[in-house]
Amino acid sequence: MAALRAEALTCPRCHLAETRTQVVFGEGNGQVRIMVVGQGPGAVEDETGRPFVGPAGALLDRALAEAGLSRGQLWITNIVKCRATKTEKGRLVDRPPFAAEVKACRPWLEGEIDTVRPRIIVCLGTPAAQALIKKGFRMGEEHGQWHEGPSGVKFLATFHPAYVLRLKSVDEEAYQRTWRALVEDLRKVAAAMHEQA
Numbered sequence: 001m002a003a004l005r006a007e008a009l010t011c012p013r014c015h016l017a018e019t020r021t022q023v024v025f026g027e028g029n030g031q032v033r034i035m036v037v038g039q040g041p042g043a044v045e046d047e048t049g050r051p052f053v054g055p056a057g058a059l060l061d062r063a064l065a066e067a068g069l070s071r072g073q074l075w076i077t078n079i080v081k082c083r084a085t086k087t088e089k090g091r092l093v094d095r096p097p098f099a100a101e102v103k104a105c106r107p108w109l110e111g112e113i114d115t116v117r118p119r120i121i122v123c124l125g126t127p128a129a130q131a132l133i134k135k136g137f138r139m140g141e142e143h144g145q146w147h148e149g150p151s152g153v154k155f156l157a158t159f160h161p162a163y164v165l166r167l168k169s170v171d172e173e174a175y176q177r178t179w180r181a182l183v184e185d186l187r188k189v190a191a192a193m194h195e196q197a
């Protein structure tokens, strides 16, 4: 993994290399063989070089704790390793990665998967679920369901913590509902992990 990471840190494969502060490679525990895959780094991750350390990461930590999981049991990474942004009303904001960016970054994710050899992969948010489970994945209907992948790997997708955070300021009821769904889905992951232990 160290060699893969070192190579990824200078990745020139797409134009996000021109605007990133740094590449955000995955980190965590590869021994437990559970992988959590998000969309891509935000501002704090771009600044620090570590995945899920900003506001979405703080919410993820809370949801993991409620579900009886911790980062120490997971390898955490993203479908793209560099921050993708757009300008909105004069401000730089995060955006979902384009398909070409996801494709260009795929070898790094495949390398992480080949090294960790996860038994369970948790996709956070629609872009990760569409990249790893199926193109037409619909989070509203399909979150929390198990999908069988190659070599018996189990996939489950749930709401992205950044999405849950955004709901908080617009719709309290939807926020509460989605937060509970995120925790419930992660509880299924905890239960599956214990079954496999």
Ligand code: URA
Pocket (backbone or CB within 6 Å): 038, 039, 040, 041, 042, 045, 050, 051, 052, 053, 054, 056, 057, 078, 162
């Ligand atoms: N959102 C993500 O999808 N990944 C991160 O690392 C941080 C925020």
